[in-house]
Amino acid sequence: MKKKLVLTVLVATAGLMAQPPGGPRGGRMGFGPGPMGPGGPEMGRTVTGAPYSAVEVRTEQQVLAGGNTIQHQTQTTINRDSQGRVRTETEFTPPGQTPVKRISIHDPVAGVVHELDPTTKVAREMPTRGPGVRPGPGNPNTAPRNANGPGPRPNAVNPRNPNGATRPVDPNVKTEDLGSQSIGGVLATGTRTTRTIPAGAIGNAQPLETIHERWVSADLKVPIMVKTTDPRFGTTVTQLTNINRAEPDASLFTVPPDYTVTKGGPGGGRGPGGGGRPRAPIQQ
Secondary structure (H helix, E strand, C coil): CHHHHHHHHHHHHHHHHCCCCCCCCCCECECCCCCCCCCCCCCCCEECCCCEEEEEEEEEEEECHHHCEEEEEEEEEEEECCCCCEEEEEEECCCCCCCEEEEEEEECCCCEEEEEECCCCEEEEEECCCCCEECCCCCCCCCCCCCCCCCCCCCCCCCCCCCCCCCCCCCCEEEEEEEEEEECCEEEEEEEEEEEECCCCCCCCCCEEEEEEEEEECCCCEEEEEEEEECCCEEEEEEEEEEECCCCCHHHHCCCCCCEEEECCHHHCCCHHHCCCCCCCCCC
16 A cells, blocks of 8 residues: 555656646636636736626646547636735536535635635635735726736836846747637737747657737726637636626625634645645636
8 A cells, every 4th residue: 555655756856847838737827726817916016996707717728639529618707896805716616526525716815715615615815915905997007917917028128127138039929919708798908929939849859839829808907708729738728707897795704603614724824735825816
């Protein structure tokens, strides 16, 4: 039994170390259920004055040899209020197991994240990181960092070294402006980034292209749709559907009275797994 357990750990570790160049596959807008999705929350970023509710649908499809396909779909209900509090609720079924519901409440006002377990009626409370408010219609005086997502603007000067050189342009990466279109009744601005992996870079006989499309709402300050196509892994599409701009019910952002609140992650640590900080919902 011990030998089998050790072998399993070694195989899992080898799989993590063998990530392909350019990072792991997928990644919820970093899209994945809830926290990394279009309406999800990103640590340190809070959007106020722009409430909404929506259902985030993530579809992953891989085409195999002979035309066979593998497809998975996950849905996450997202609510964000005018104060920037975000609730995500995802239900999924692990292979061979019963359905599991994952509920997270990211409260930048109180500075905490609550992970709710509906089965045990336990809410784990963990601290968030710094504030970092992003603008919505309710706070127009705060300047946004980058309307199309976190990170520095292309060729932006490093604020810590304003006299230094800009980041060199990668000849294997091309970014296009796709203009604007209405998606689910919300106006969004799109960009397409094409990354070429040259022949031989990872043992590939011919060049490989990965394409990442991102459509962002300037009003909601979140991605409405993200589509990633990678010939190694398939296509992943994550989109916000059933978007409602009304203020969500305030009770969604509080721990129910019949829940027991515990501090820190499982095992008494500060984050999930007993160590580190929790990953908060993401406002992209």
